[in-house]
Amino acid sequence: MRTPPETYEDLIREIHDRHDRMSSTYQRISVFLTQNPNDVAVLSVTAIAAQCGIHASSFVRFAQSFGYRGFKDLQGLFQKRLATAAPGFEARKAALSADLANREDRSEFGFLRELVVRDMASLQDLLEETPAEDLAAAADLIERAGTVYLIGQLRSAPVVELLRYVLTMLGKRCLLLSQGGGLATHMARTMRPDDVLLAVSFRFYATEVVNIVEEAGAAGVPVIAISDSTLSPLAKTARVLFAVPEHDYTFSRSLAAPMCLAQALTVAVAARVQQDPDNPRIPTVTGT
Incomplete structure (x- = not known):
């Protein structure tokens, strides 16, 4: 028997290291574990399996592949993390x-x-x-960038539209890599290392967004990514990754959390570019 990871952080690190070599079922389990740590801590393996559409026995075998006797042992790391990081969450x-x-x-x-x-x-x-240092790092990158390139497709589009509006009002030069005309990929290739790419993508990740992020990283362009998991395809390239937690909905998934994060980023940038950093204000368009 192999020695299992002893802490939540060690387990997540090993999941990341092994993810590309896992079966498709184990990859789906990995994404759920990393994206929903609080659910993993408080739900039964049967309930978790039902949410994923995967048989509970696969979760047991997944845990055993990391050296645990069963899923309960793996789940204990998530419970310990929750008790330390967010007391009272289980009751809520x-x-x-x-x-x-x-x-x-x-x-x-x-x-x-x-x-x-x-x-x-x-x-x-x-x-x-959300780590405070990640918000600060992202705001610094945006402030220093010559041009802020923005990309988000499908349901991610409203997030980058909000970012474009506010950053433009703050006087930051930004360019939306729109799907219109099929030029997004070619426009992205004009980015330089002193620019920044802010990419937003959630399951099931838009192929063009993933490709543009990978090309930007290879060209030395800093990438800020807003996604739904540390196992997102944007994670490997991102200088700063915001893994925004999502909760299942009957019809669709909400943008409340990513929109709030986008707003927080723009307020942080406003505090840096305005004369009154303690009371930053975001200009708005008035009139008709």
């Missing part, structure tokens, strides 16, 4: 799950309430999981 999570499972309100307002409650959980995760 259990209350949320019970409330949603038992609700009888199937009205339109009931759906609104469910989405709002889940967004609150996502925003709480964002606050607890």
Whole structure:
């Protein structure tokens, strides 16, 4: 038997190292574990497996491949992390799950309430999981950049549109790598090392976005990435990666957390480029 990782950090590091050599099933398990550590800590293996659409026995074998006797031993690392990093979260999570499972309100307002409650959980995760030093590093890169290139497609598009609007209002030169005309890839090749690329992509990652990020990294262009997991294809290239936690929704996934993160980044940049860093203000377009 191999010696299993003794800490959560060691386990995640080993998952990253082995991810490319894993089977497709184990890769799906890895993404869930790294993207939903709080769920892994508080849910049963049966419930986790149901969320992933993978048989529970695969989770047991996954744990054993890392040297654990079973999934419970692996889960213990996630529970220890949760108890240390976010005391009281388990109770909030259990209350949320019970409330949603038992609700009888199937009205339109009931759906609104469910989405709002889940967004609150996502925003709480964002606050607890985002390193302060990463926000500072990203804001510094944006401030120093000659041009800020932005790319996000499909449901990521609203996030980069918000970034383009606010950064432009702050006087930063930015360029949106739009799908229109099929020129995004060619426009991206005009980037220089003193620029920065801010890329946003979530499962199932837009192929053009992934390719542009990889090309930018190879050309020495710093990349700031907003994605959903440390196993995202953007992670290997990103100078700064924000792995924004997501929660499952019946119909779609919310942009509340990534939008909040984008807003926080622009406020941090505003504090650097304005004369009053203690009270930064984001200009807005007025009139009709």
